Amino acid sequence: MDGTSQEWSVEEAERVYGVSRWGGGYFHIGENGNIKVTPNPSDPSIQIDFKAVIDEIHQEGVQLPVVVRFHDILRSQVANLNTIFRNTIAEAEYSGEYQGVYPVKVNQMREVVEEIVDVGEHYNYGLEAGSKAELITVLALNTNEDSLTILNGYKDEEFMRLALLGRKLGRRMVVVVEKYSELLLLVKISKELGIEPLIGVRAKMTVKGRGKWESSGGERAKFGLSFAEIINTARYLKEQGMAHCLKLLHFHIGSQLTDIRSVKEAISEGGRIYAEMHKMGFPLDYVDVGGGLGIDYDGTASTSESSRNYSMQEYVADVVYGMKEVCDLEGVPHPNLVSESGRAITAHHSCVITQIMGEIRSNSAGVDTSEAEGEHYFVKNMREMASTFDQQTNMQELYNDASQYKEQALDAFKLRVLSLEELAKIETLYWEIMERLQEYYAHADYVPEELQELDYSLSSQYLCNFSVFQSAADTWAIDQLLPVVPISRMNERPDVNCSLVDITCDSDGKIDQFTVGREITDVLPMHKLQPNEPYYIGLFLTGAYQDVMGDMHNLFGRLNEVHIFSYDDDPEDFYIEEVVKGSSVEDVLSIMQYNPKAMAYDVKRLIDKQVSAGNIKPREGVRWTDFYEACLSGYTYLKTGK
The missing domain is CATH 1.10.287 (Helix Hairpins)
Known part of the structure; x- marks a missing residue:
């Protein structure tokens, strides 16, 4: 069949793969069937053909698999978030400002953090650190004295001294107290060094988020102070003559919030805590609403764990208008707003590109099933079932009989009744019957329950040159859905249903959950592999966490990286700015x-x-x-x- 015929179109490919739904305006399917990249949606004249990127990667002698970073997408997301906050604040006549921070734990890669710091300087967009090593990093990188550095996580004496070094350097470093004992340690060291800290308190919210990380909120949350501890913290600082050092209220109810209602509820509760503290004589400057701004990984715009039922614009509006409403009702000033939206900033800019190395099928290697002298009647019966298949056959009965004969044949082989060659014939005939049953039921109005697994049983496994544990850790660890699509040929009908397996020697090294249309399925439509024609696929939205969470399973190590910048004067609208070599053996x-x-x-x-x-x-x-x-x-x- 001609793959570019009218039987298949790019619009149908979009319906199946949903690239525009999860692409965030950055990715879509071109008329030539290739993935196209718009690094800056505000300038649609720049269109990068992903296949051209792969061709240039090969010309540069870079081996696949590779991580491809589009730095313009990263810059665009920083600008987008800050611009939306600024515009919404102006529209709402909100008297505070927005001063966001990027939590480096989401992706600590130097190139990523430096790019965010560079574009963020225009917006006084800062950084957040949650460990000593991250604090050492942000001390060196976040040199903008007008931006914030938020310090979360558990802290020791060395951590506190590093934070106060930042204050000595003129930086706005806010130490967020996660447990009451940290406050005592911070006050002790600050007095010893004669350096006044900027202090925040993290509230342990009663509101819980919705999604995989909902346990980040609630009374059993790992981090934060109870309401009583917040009051004791404020009073202790007043006793120590340091009440003026308390500058920020922080709360966080979970990453990848799926339902906008949880955002509304958190702002309502957090706004009330802020207002009460202000009335107690602690006029805080900032309210940090934490992370949680989700990504629509599956393109369904729903409350599924891999999606969200809101836009970035709606999220920002609920934060700004929600805080304004609470403050106006309570008669307190509007605080400056801080958010830690790392996933939304980084997810889109990075993807993993790999090549399909081969196909694994249960029924790929059949044997000659012609009749042989003296063969067992099991073989004859199975051959007869395969040869008498027609529209009048009772399909349910055929399936049951074929399955029973296959099981009996295996038992007979174990008892030395059947030879290995006879067992192979039965197996070959069995899969022939299953394929014909699958074809029949593909057009049926009703499919019996036992036969509903045929699509999966007969599906292929495409062998991918990468490690799930290194490059898509969340798909294995927490069943996170990541968009997986072919890079080209999407103007052809995909005629192979398959799951993906990696080259590790672990049976968990697989991806078998996909979004097809608006449903979650265990197989993905892909194209038939052609001899001497490489077939490339991409795992998209890997810029948040996946880049830095990979392990050393099977000693595969880090992937090669290619950094792409758009360039309007180039015939292909891009150039490779840098190649970072991955791990050698x-x-x-x-x-x-x-x-x-x-x-x-x-x-x-x-x-x-x-x-x-x-x-x-x-x-x-x-x-x-x-x-x-x-x-x-x-x-x-x-x-x-x-």
């Missing part, structure tokens, strides 16, 4: 306490021994030694041609 071995140089020496010694014994010729020995050393310095993933 010797890199990952060194992390695991091996000594690659010693290993190379040991293998060379073993080869030399075989040369001396006459088992390997000298020239061959040199080649094997060079090959081993080249593998040590090479990429950990499979080598592929273009």
Whole structure:
């Protein structure tokens, strides 16, 4: 069939893959069937063909799989969030300002943080740190004295001293107290050093978020002070003559909030706490509403765990108007607003591109099923069922009989009644019957329950050159849905239903949950693999957490990275600004306490021994030694041609 015929269109591909629904204005399907990238939706004249990006990656000699970062998307998201807050504040006649911070835990990669700091300077957009190493990082990077640095997480004495060093450097570093003992430690050290801190308190909210991380709120939340502890904190600071140091109220009810109602409820409760503290004589400057601004990973715009039922505009409006309403009712000033929306800032800018290495099918290797002399009647019966298939056949009965014969044949083989060749014939005939049943029920109004699993049983597994544990950790750990789509050929009808498996030696190394249309399915329509024609797929929206949470399973290590910037004067509208090499074999071995140089020496010694014994010729020995050393310095993933 001609894949570009009228039987399939780009519009139908959009309906199946939903690229525009989850793409955030940055990704769509082009008329040529390739994924197109609009790095800045406000300038639609710049359109990058993703297939052209892959072609240039190959020309640069960079091996797949790769992480592709579109830095203009990152910059666009920072500008978008800040612009929406500024415009909404003006429309609402809200008297406070917006001073957001990026939580570096979402993606600590230097290139990412530096880009955010650079574009964020115009908006006094700051950083948030939740550990000592992150604090050391933001001390060096966030040099804008007008932006905030929010310090969350549990803290020790060294952490407090680093925070006060920031104050000494003229930085607006707010230490958020997570437990009461931290306050005592902070006051002690600040008096010892003679440096006044900026202090925030994190409230343990009764409101809970909705989604995978709803336990971040509520009375059993890991972080935060109870209402009684907040009052005791404020009174203790007044006793110590440091009430003026209390500047910020912080609350957080969960990441990836799926339902806008949880945002409204949190703002209502948090606004009341702020107002009461103001009336108690603690005129706070800031209210930090935490993170939670979700991403529509599955494109359904719903309250599913991988979606959200609101836009960024609606989220910001609810924060601004909600806080204004509470403050006006209570007769207190509007505080400056802070948010920590890391997922929304980073998710879209990064994706993983890999190549399909092959296809795995349950029924891919059949045998000749022609009749043989003396064969068992199980084989004859199964052949008869396969040959008498017609529209008058009772399909349910056929399925039941074929399944029973297959099970009985396996038992007979174990009892040495059937030969291996006879069992293979029965297996081949069984899968032929299942394929014909699948074809029949594809057009049926009713499918019996037992046969509803046929699509999955007969589906292919496409073998992908990457590690789920390294590059899509959340799909394995918490069943997070990530959009998976082919990079090209979407103007052709996808004729293969498949799940994805990676190249690790772990059965959990797979992706078998996808969004097709507006439903979650266990197979994804893909295109038939063509000989000598590489087939590329992308895992999108990986910029939040996936970039930094990967492990060392099977010693695969980090992927190669390619950083893309748009450039209107270039014929392809982009250029590769930087290539960051991924992990080599010797890199990952060194992390695991091996000594690659010693290993190379040991293998060379073993080869030399075989040369001396006459088992390997000298020239061959040199080649094997060079090959081993080249593998040590090479990429950990499979080598592929273009």
